[in-house]
Amino acid sequence: MREGVSRLQLTAFRSYKNLDLKLDPRPVVLSGVNGAGKTNILEALSFLAPGRGLRKSQLLDISHKDNGQSPLQHWAVSATVFSSLGERQIGTGLEYGPSKERRVIKIEGEYAKNQSSLNKELYVSWLTPQMDRLFMEGAKERRRFLDRLVYGLDAGHAERVARYDFFTRERLKVLMQPKPDPQWLSTLEEKMAAEAIAIVDARVNFLHFLSEAKNQSFGNFPKAQLSLKSNLAEKLQSFPALHVEEDLKEELHQTRTVDREVGRTSVGAHKDDLSVFFVDKGLHAEQCSTGEQKAMLLSIIMAAARIQSTINPGAALLLLDEVVAHLDESRRQALFEEILNLNIQAWMTGTDADLFKNLDEKVQHFQVKNAIVRAIV
Numbered sequence: 001m002r003e004g005v006s007r008l009q010l011t012a013f014r015s016y017k018n019l020d021l022k023l024d025p026r027p028v029v030l031s032g033v034n035g036a037g038k039t040n041i042l043e044a045l046s047f048l049a050p051g052r053g054l055r056k057s058q059l060l061d062i063s064h065k066d067n068g069q070s071p072l073q074h075w076a077v078s079a080t081v082f083s084s085l086g087e088r089q090i091g092t093g094l095e096y097g098p099s100k101e102r103r104v105i106k107i108e109g110e111y112a113k114n115q116s117s118l119n120k121e122l123y124v125s126w127l128t129p130q131m132d133r134l135f136m137e138g139a140k141e142r143r144r145f146l147d148r149l150v151y152g153l154d155a156g157h158a159e160r161v162a163r164y165d166f167f168t169r170e171r172l173k174v175l176m177q178p179k180p181d182p183q184w185l186s187t188l189e190e191k192m193a194a195e196a197i198a199i200v201d202a203r204v205n206f207l208h209f210l211s212e213a214k215n216q217s218f219g220n221f222p223k224a225q226l227s228l229k230s231n232l233a234e235k236l237q238s239f240p241a242l243h244v245e246e247d248l249k250e251e252l253h254q255t256r257t258v259d260r261e262v263g264r265t266s267v268g269a270h271k272d273d274l275s276v277f278f279v280d281k282g283l284h285a286e287q288c289s290t291g292e293q294k295a296m297l298l299s300i301i302m303a304a305a306r307i308q309s310t311i312n313p314g315a316a317l318l319l320l321d322e323v324v325a326h327l328d329e330s331r332r333q334a335l336f337e338e339i340l341n342l343n344i345q346a347w348m349t350g351t352d353a354d355l356f357k358n359l360d361e362k363v364q365h366f367q368v369k370n371a372i373v374r375a376i377v
């Protein structure tokens, strides 16, 4: 049993004033013309995971606007999730905080302490057209991509990354003060070092799991070999974790002056990068064609979903925005087969409904038009 979302409700979310969608566990197809509201639905689902959603938007921009007018109200996404854990109600949205708006998370009607709580309820991964440039862009996006994959295996990872980012920002803030408090800096550096080691360790563990997995690719999808470019990971291979942690603390202490000058943190877990190698061609991902890069990302995401399904009893969602149209016929069929094998609720969008016609009753197909969603039967 793997199930997925059985009901999705949106309020004031982008082009949707209201949406109430009832679903069964089958994969979902959303088809419709440009601007119909397909990606908006996937974005709403991506907020059922920690982070800023698949568009990485400002939270206020998401609130529904009528004729460009200022937001009517604060947006909300609510979902009933079905899995072997039972039926659970999870939701997120924007609410007024004491000083400004903030994103809140509700699980079974109760406010959750932090976004990471979502990881225990549902595993969400996605592939969007914006990610076509993942291998060409800076390390930050690849690191985020990797960390999101790790969440599926290690529910505490998101919390760790959030704490590490918080301590890093705090340290920089203190460093920028006219007279930084050395004691406070040492405390923050100690916390940063401890989180950094745990983060790098979780990344390495995940990549190890992935390389050991039996089915690293499927159909004629390329086999990708992933490795972490990381000074800390290298050191962890030769020295005990406590030793590496102490070293990092010392390095952070040593780099205070330069970090203060440049306004950046020179060392730490945020310097890691993910390197991807296309095994059959003997090439690094950035040297491969756009289609090959997309296929490699799909291999990775599907392998992670496969591993996740053996470890985690919760439901999983796979959001594939405009992915199917860019695959050749044999890869498209292999992807459909793999999705059905994995028993995962994949949400696929496309402007052309015909691309999905072989799937018939194996999927639930909706037509999206002007933010109205109708089941096609």
Ligand SMILES: Nc1ncnc2c1ncn2[C@@H]1O[C@H](COP(=O)(O)OP(=O)(O)OP(=O)(O)O)[C@@H](O)[C@H]1O
Binding pocket: 013, 014, 015, 016, 032, 033, 034, 035, 036, 037, 038, 039, 040, 041, 061, 062, 063, 064, 065, 066, 351
């Ligand atoms: N805050 C908002 N309030 C109202 N409408 C919005 C808001 N943000 C975005 N939109 C609108 O939502 C519409 C649908 O966007 P969406 O990205 O979901 O379309 P799509 O069906 O995925 O189209 P495409 O095939 O071009 O990718 C767009 O016309 C966009 O202008």
Ligand SMILES: [Mg+2]
Binding pocket: 038, 039, 040, 321
């Ligand atoms: Mg779209």
